[in-house]
Amino acid sequence: MIDVTDARKYYGDFTALDDVSLSIPAGSLTALLGPSGSGKSTLLRSIAGLETLDAGRVVISGDDVTDVPPQKRGIGFVFQHYAAFKHMTVRDNVAFGLTIRKRPKNEINRKVDELLEIVGLGGLQKRYPAQLSGGQRQRMALARALAVDPQVLLLDEPFGALDAKVRADLRQWLRRLHDEVHVTTVLVTHDQEEALDVADQIAVLNKGRIEQIGAPEDLYERPVNDFVMSFLGSVAKIGPHLVRPHDLRLERALERWSPEERAEMEPSKATVGRVVRLGFEVRVDLLDEAGERLSAEITRRDDERLALKAGDVVYVRPVRALPPEEAFPALAM
Amino acid sequence: MGVATLWLSIIVLLPLAALAVTSMENGVAGFIDAVTQPAALATLRITVTVSAIVALINVVMGTIVAWVLVRDDFPGKRFVNATIDLPFALPTIVASIVLLALYGPNSPIGIHLNATPAGLVVALTFVTLPFVVRAVQPVLMEVDREVEQAAHSLGAGPWTTFRRVVLPALTPAMISGAGLAFARAIGEYGSVVLIGGNIPHETQVASQYIQQQIEIDRPVNAAAVSVVLLLISFLSLFVLRLWAGRTQRHEEQDA
Numbered sequence: 200m201i202d203v204t205d206a207r208k209y210y211g212d213f214t215a216l217d218d219v220s221l222s223i224p225a226g227s228l229t230a231l232l233g234p235s236g237s238g239k240s241t242l243l244r245s246i247a248g249l250e251t252l253d254a255g256r257v258v259i260s261g262d263d264v265t266d267v268p269p270q271k272r273g274i275g276f277v278f279q280h281y282a283a284f285k286h287m288t289v290r291d292n293v294a295f296g297l298t299i300r301k302r303p304k305n306e307i308n309r310k311v312d313e314l315l316e317i318v319g320l321g322g323l324q325k326r327y328p329a330q331l332s333g334g335q336r337q338r339m340a341l342a343r344a345l346a347v348d349p350q351v352l353l354l355d356e357p358f359g360a361l362d363a364k365v366r367a368d369l370r371q372w373l374r375r376l377h378d379e380v381h382v383t384t385v386l387v388t389h390d391q392e393e394a395l396d397v398a399d400q401i402a403v404l405n406k407g408r409i410e411q412i413g414a415p416e417d418l419y420e421r422p423v424n425d426f427v428m429s430f431l432g433s434v435a436k437i438g439p440h441l442v443r444p445h446d447l448r449l450e451r452a453l454e455r456w457s458p459e460e461r462a463e464m465e466p467s468k469a470t471v472g473r474v475v476r477l478g479f480e481v482r483v484d485l486l487d488e489a490g491e492r493l494s495a496e497i498t499r500r501d502d503e504r505l506a507l508k509a510g511d512v513v514y515v516r517p518v519r520a521l522p523p524e525e526a527f528p529a530l531a532m
Numbered sequence: 533m534g535v536a537t538l539w540l541s542i543i544v545l546l547p548l549a550a551l552a553v554t555s556m557e558n559g560v561a562g563f564i565d566a567v568t569q570p571a572a573l574a575t576l577r578i579t580v581t582v583s584a585i586v587a588l589i590n591v592v593m594g595t596i597v598a599w600v601l602v603r604d605d606f607p608g609k610r611f612v613n614a615t616i617d618l619p620f621a622l623p624t625i626v627a628s629i630v631l632l633a634l635y636g637p638n639s640p641i642g643i644h645l646n647a648t649p650a651g652l653v654v655a656l657t658f659v660t661l662p663f664v665v666r667a668v669q670p671v672l673m674e675v676d677r678e679v680e681q682a683a684h685s686l687g688a689g690p691w692t693t694f695r696r697v698v699l700p701a702l703t704p705a706m707i708s709g710a711g712l713a714f715a716r717a718i719g720e721y722g723s724v725v726l727i728g729g730n731i732p733h734e735t736q737v738a739s740q741y742i743q744q745q746i747e748i749d750r751p752v753n754a755a756a757v758s759v760v761l762l763l764i765s766f767l768s769l770f771v772l773r774l775w776a777g778r779t780q781r782h783e784e785q786d787a
Binding site: 247248249268269270271274275276278280282283284285286295296299300340343344346347353 | 676678679681682683684685686687688689692696697700701
């Protein structure tokens with residue numbers, strides 16, 4: 200559906216995209232995830248035609264659009280800061296793409312009303328963007344982008360300017376919307392929770408390269424390197440290994456592990472620093488024998504059984520022993 | 533509040549009142565008689581027509597100049613930007629001499645605009661150049677490029693984007709710049725005094741007519757035409773402000 204091949208983009212000495220190839224299946228919701236400066240926005244803007252690649256091709260639905268201007272690519276684009284047409288009403292904003300295509304007025308009105316209903320802004324046709332909240336403005340921008348029936352919908356940090364509560368609501372709403380309209384969607388975000396929450400497929404970018412691409416659970420459970428591992432969630436370092444804090448098992452006695460388990464990987468000793476109870480999850484901050492800090496997340500039930508408090512000495516071991524090929528070199532932390 | 537009112541009264545209202553009183557020295561009939569004299573009507577017509585043309589030229593060219601200064605990069609841009617204010621800062625009589633030297637009887641480039649309406653337009657356009665440029669420039673700098681990109685993504689080409697998205701944002705600034713240019717052109721004296729030629733019914737602008745009437749000792753005629761000029765300036769600023777205010781209203785609600 201969208202195929203990017205060997206994309207390169209430089210800003211002076213800075214390499215924004217370093218030979219990136221990416222394939223996005225039709226009807227999917229793909230997240231481009233990465234820290235700032237990773238090239239994720241540049242990649243999205245290159246698909247839109249808002250940036251010109253220094254090398255590489257962009258193909259949308261089988262058409263090579265590399266040299267096609269954005270207005271002819273059949274895309275919908277949503278910006279972080281809404282990019283609302285401030286002098287136009289909500290109705291005229293959403294109708295913009297249809298008005299310049301000179302569609303009949305009754306068709307435009309019908310489509311606008313329908314879209315505003317879908318995005319939950321029905322009845323606000325006559326308002327101006329300044330009279331809407333941030334969340335409403337972004338939903339208007341989404342309706343505006345969808346009005347032209349784009350082949351692909353491109354969202355550049357669409358919820359980045361909103362507060363946490365609205366952001367969480369909107370992204371679930373976006374997921375439901377996507378399940379309804381099925382338009383191929385690419386979302387740029389730096390928030391791993393957002394990516395894990397909404398996307399079918401995540402591409403993790405770092406320094407202008409794609410580190411890994413795959414389904415959310417694949418990336419979370421089987422990251423190919425330390426960067427992906429640490430970017431997709433919190434990590435604990437145990438010896439040379441990086442593991443998810445909830446994949447650590449704590450016990451007061453070594454005998455709690457079976458001899459086989461101990462033969463496979465010996466639990467290590469650590470001192471409890473702090474126990475933080477966050478609802479069902481309990482975070483235990485530990486100090487291992489080498490003086491390294493790590494955090495484990497255990498369930499409330501285990502916490503009750505162990506009755507841990509600061510100063511206790513415990514044993515810690517990953518739930519699953521890590522086979523050598525999954526043993527990552529330790530991050531310099 | 534009291535101080536401001538007193539100050540405004542002394543500095544603005546008192547002279548204006550004196551002017552109005554002088555213009556009415558021979559009663560309302562005398563006032564009407566003074567402004568309906570053929571020479572007075574002709575000079576007002578010339579002044580308003582030329583000023584309107586000048587304002588229009590400024591709206592178009594001033595916006596283009598502002599656009600180039602904001603959006604384009606070229607060597608010497610800072611220098612060009614600095615010279616925009618020069619026609620305004622220059623003593624207007626100097627502007628007149630400069631223009632006379634360039635377009636007068638001894639024009640080195642063979643263009644003779646001395647004592648023609650075109651000469652008036654050139655002189656007034658010259659001195660009012662900065663108004664629209666300086667009004668539009670800051671607004672254009674504030675225009676969000678993403679809004680234009682959004683229009684592109686929705687299928688709008690560069691011209692449609694300019695007309696439907698950028699232009700509406702610039703309109704209030706263009707209107708207020710044009711209003712200032714117009715008001716300035718209405719009363720301009722120094723820059724047209726040499727190149728204008730001061731030919732009644734042809735190139736004599738209102739300010740020259742007023743001076744002429746004073747010189748031939750007809751203060752009522754001078755005052756009456758002055759009052760009309762004043763009303764035109766006031767009305768044009770008032771109307772343009774209303775219009776610009778209406779255009780801007782929705783955006784001002786933005787926090």
